[in-house]
Each structure stands twice: as structure tokens, then as C-alpha cells.
Amino acid sequence: MNHILKVSLIASLSAGLIACGSDDSPSLNTAKVSFSIADAPVDSAQEVNVSYSSITLQRPDEADIELLIEDENGEPISINLLDYQNGDSLLVLSDAELPIGEYSELIINTYQCPQNQNGSTEFCNVVDEVGATLPLKTPSNKLRLGSFTVTSEGTQAYTIDFNLRKSLVSTANGTSFNLKPHGVTIIDNTAVGxxxxxxxxxxxxxxxxxxxxxxxxxxxxxxxxxxxxxxxxxxxxxxxxxxxxxxxxxxxxxxxxxxxxxxxxxxxxxxxxxxxxxxxxxxxxxxxxxxxxxxxxxxxxxxxxxxxxxxxxxxxxxxxxxxxxxxxx
Incomplete structure (x- = not known):
């Protein structure tokens, strides 16, 4: 059984869980959670363009939850990470209604990123310091970022912070790049300075x-x-x-x-x-x-x-x- 939350990028929508099963399924204690994406400057690129299709949330002994990330046309979104740095961020999911509790893994699912240095640059690419557009690979189109917690304390907001000086790696003698989960963190916005x-x-x-x-x-x-x-x-x-x-x-x-x-x-x-x-x-x-x-x-x-x-x-x-x-x- 999977729960799917479909949320538009440009609208602030309250997304409810779509439960599979009979009408007498037990109700869930939930809270509203928002996710934004931010980045830090990097010295090896002018642009870092990544397409995203969804966020998968995993819970111990429970079914996965998938949060779709779409634009107004129902298509995966493409983001130049370097547009959102030095405190700026992009809200990608707003007021998603999630079960309260511990989540063992947050996975960002990228969309059709190439899996080798000869792959397409259509959906994921790096424009390097001299203006060349190079393939950008993500491992199996998944960035596994680790655990976080949803509490009952009102609306929660998290920022997925890409530190590209850690996570962006030049490969194949400078002809492509890898984007790795190392250096990407999930941060509770209420506890940051x-x-x-x-x-x-x-x-x-x-x-x-x-x-x-x-x-x-x-x-x-x-x-x-x-x-x-x-x-x-x-x-x-x-x-x-x-x-x-x-x-x-x-x-x-x-x-x-x-x-x-x-x-x-x-x-x-x-x-x-x-x-x-x-x-x-x-x-x-x-x-x-x-x-x-x-x-x-x-x-x-x-x-x-x-x-x-x-x-x-x-x-x-x-x-x-x-x-x-x-x-x-």
C-alpha cells in the first residue's frame, strides 16, 4: 500500500493522505509540513540544473509515502540550485499533511538525470565556469538524505540545503559531474540561525x-x-x-x-x-x-x-x- 500526495509547485495546497483499504481504516494523527530547497555558492559552475519528480518518505514498518513535485502543468520541476543561495530558498511542497512520528529516510527522486558521462543534459546539467553544458548524474536518480521527525507542534517547515562544495563532484576528467547526497542536509527551520x-x-x-x-x-x-x-x-x-x-x-x-x-x-x-x-x-x-x-x-x-x-x-x-x-x- 502506498500513500501519494500530489502537490503543485506554484500553489500552497493542503495535501491529504490518500489511504488505500477499507472505509474502517484507523485515522492517522497528522501535521502539516513544508519543504524548501536552498544552496550554497560553488566555484566550479555557473548553473547547476536539476529536475525533480518527487520526495519519498520512509517509516519503520510502514508503507512509503510519496510527495509528488510538479509544476502547474503536472510536469517534474527543474531548478537551477544556484538561484537559491545566501539565505534564499524555493518552496517546493507546502502544507503536506503527514503522519506524526519518526521517518527513517527522506529520498529526493530526481528526474531523468544521466547515469554516465555520455548521458543527456536535457533534465540535469551543469554549466561550468567556461560556459560548457555538461551531464549531471545523481546515483540511481535518488538522493538519500537520512532521517527526520514530524511532531504535533503546529506547521513544520524544513529546508533541504545543498552544500555544493561537498556534493558536486567533477568526473570523467572534467567532462561531467556527479551530485551526491554527501553535504545535503535536512534542517528544521525553527531551530536555525x-x-x-x-x-x-x-x-x-x-x-x-x-x-x-x-x-x-x-x-x-x-x-x-x-x-x-x-x-x-x-x-x-x-x-x-x-x-x-x-x-x-x-x-x-x-x-x-x-x-x-x-x-x-x-x-x-x-x-x-x-x-x-x-x-x-x-x-x-x-x-x-x-x-x-x-x-x-x-x-x-x-x-x-x-x-x-x-x-x-x-x-x-x-x-x-x-x-x-x-x-x-
Whole structure:
């Protein structure tokens, strides 16, 4: 038995469960849940276009629930992930009525993404930094993102956050890309804050760093142990030889120039409340998202600080040449 929820992308609809079986089936305790999609900047692409057909929700010892994602014509939707970054998001399912309880897996079903480097670019593709349109593969057209919980506390809103610096991987000698679930997270919108700030451009050429290349801000769950090493991006399922003392970042963001202020800025959105260590590196030009590259973080060494984030609060930390004590504002 399957329950199917059909929800239009452009309309805020309350989608009810369509139950299979007899009329005397027991009623379900339900809550209304919404899902949005957001992204973070990536340095290897101008566009990351992905088509989606549905979201599958799995529950222990229960039938799967499928939430259809469609446009006004009943077709799968196509999204350029890079249109929704730095706090922006796209609402893809609104007020879906779901049974209360634990869900063991949320699966995003992509639509006709190619399964090899020679596949079609019609529905899933990457426009790279020089303008070439390349195939974008998703594993078996499914992104398995893990567990989440639906509670009885009113309407719940979740953001599916794509950190493309982790999840977008160049393959086949640069002729195609893979989009992996590594780095894609499900975040409860009621328990999140954000962190942003500026970076002094004099730090870009500090030491042996080349100006305007490899400028990245890394974020780690705190505290960090005295013997632990701040790591760059890597996938532990791919690189199994990373030393045990290396700490993987929670997220990382390129430093970008704001077109209005001309300041060099970074921004982390949809962060669960808690303590973090934020660190800048001017030497992150070769950060392969699958392999530990032993990038120096922080670089310069003093450019790191601990910040505390509260739900609903936008915190700020600025990296300046004369290092000051960090304050979360």
C-alpha cells in the first residue's frame, strides 16, 4: 500500500493522505509540513540544473509515502540550485499533511538525470565556469538524505540545503559531474540561525597565498580538541585514509565580492543553533570535495574564532588583518 500526495509547485495546497483499504481504516494523527530547497555558492559552475519528480518518505514498518513535485502543468520541476543561495530558498511542497512520528529516510527522486558521462543534459546539467553544458548524474536518480521527525507542534517547515562544495563532484576528467547526497542536509527551520561577515582582502595574499584564489571560509562544530586538526572538504566514504585527528568541516563557503558594497563577504544560512569554529584560509584553491587535501586552515593561522549561534539570530564575524576577539552579534 502506498500513500501519494500530489502537490503543485506554484500553489500552497493542503495535501491529504490518500489511504488505500477499507472505509474502517484507523485515522492517522497528522501535521502539516513544508519543504524548501536552498544552496550554497560553488566555484566550479555557473548553473547547476536539476529536475525533480518527487520526495519519498520512509517509516519503520510502514508503507512509503510519496510527495509528488510538479509544476502547474503536472510536469517534474527543474531548478537551477544556484538561484537559491545566501539565505534564499524555493518552496517546493507546502502544507503536506503527514503522519506524526519518526521517518527513517527522506529520498529526493530526481528526474531523468544521466547515469554516465555520455548521458543527456536535457533534465540535469551543469554549466561550468567556461560556459560548457555538461551531464549531471545523481546515483540511481535518488538522493538519500537520512532521517527526520514530524511532531504535533503546529506547521513544520524544513529546508533541504545543498552544500555544493561537498556534493558536486567533477568526473570523467572534467567532462561531467556527479551530485551526491554527501553535504545535503535536512534542517528544521525553527531551530536555525545564520553566520555572515566580511573578509579583509589583504588576507588573500598573506604569506605564500596567491591573491584572489583559494579564499574560503570553513565552519566546524565546536569545541575542537587540542590535538585535532581542522580539515578541508572530503568524503569519508571515498577517502578512507584520512587521519583520525582530522575534523571535517560542517560547511564551507567561497569568499565573494558583494556587487553593491564591493566588500568581500561570506554567508552561512540554515545553521542549527550551537557553538561553531569559523576559520578562513587563503590557500584552499585545490580543495577536492572527495579527498583530504591537507589545506592549511586557518591561513593565516590566527584567522579563526569560536561563535555561538541562537535560533532565529543572524550572527556576524568579520575577518580582519588585525585579529580581534570574536563576537557573535
Amino acid at each position: 545564520s553566520l555572515s561577515g566580511t573578509v579583509d582582502p589583504s588576507l588573500f595574499s598573506a604569506g605564500e597565498c596567491a591573491a584572489d584564489t583559494g579564499n574560503v571560509v570553513y565552519l566546524y562544530n565546536a569545541p575542537i580538541g587540542e590535538t585535532e586538526v581542522l580539515g578541508d572538504e572530503f568524503d569519508p566514504e571515498i577517502d578512507t585514509d584520512v587521519p583520525a585527528e582530522v575534523v571535517a568541516p560542517y560547511a564551507s563557503k567561497m569568499v565573494q565580492q558583494d556587487s553593491e558594497t564591493n566588500d568581500y563577504v561570506y554567508s552561512f544560512s540554515y545553521l542549527p543553533a550551537g557553538d561553531y569554529l569559523v576559520a578562513f584560509s587563503c590557500s584552499a584553491v585545490d580543495d577536492d570535495p572527495e579527498i583530504y587535501n591537507e589545506i592549511s586552515i586557518a591561513d593565516p593561522q590566527a584567522q579563526q574564532a569560536t561563535v555561538s549561534l541562537e535560533a532565529g539570530v543572524n550572527a556576524e564575524y568579520n575577518f580582519v588583518e588585525a585579529v580581534e576577539e570574536a563576537e557573535a552579534i
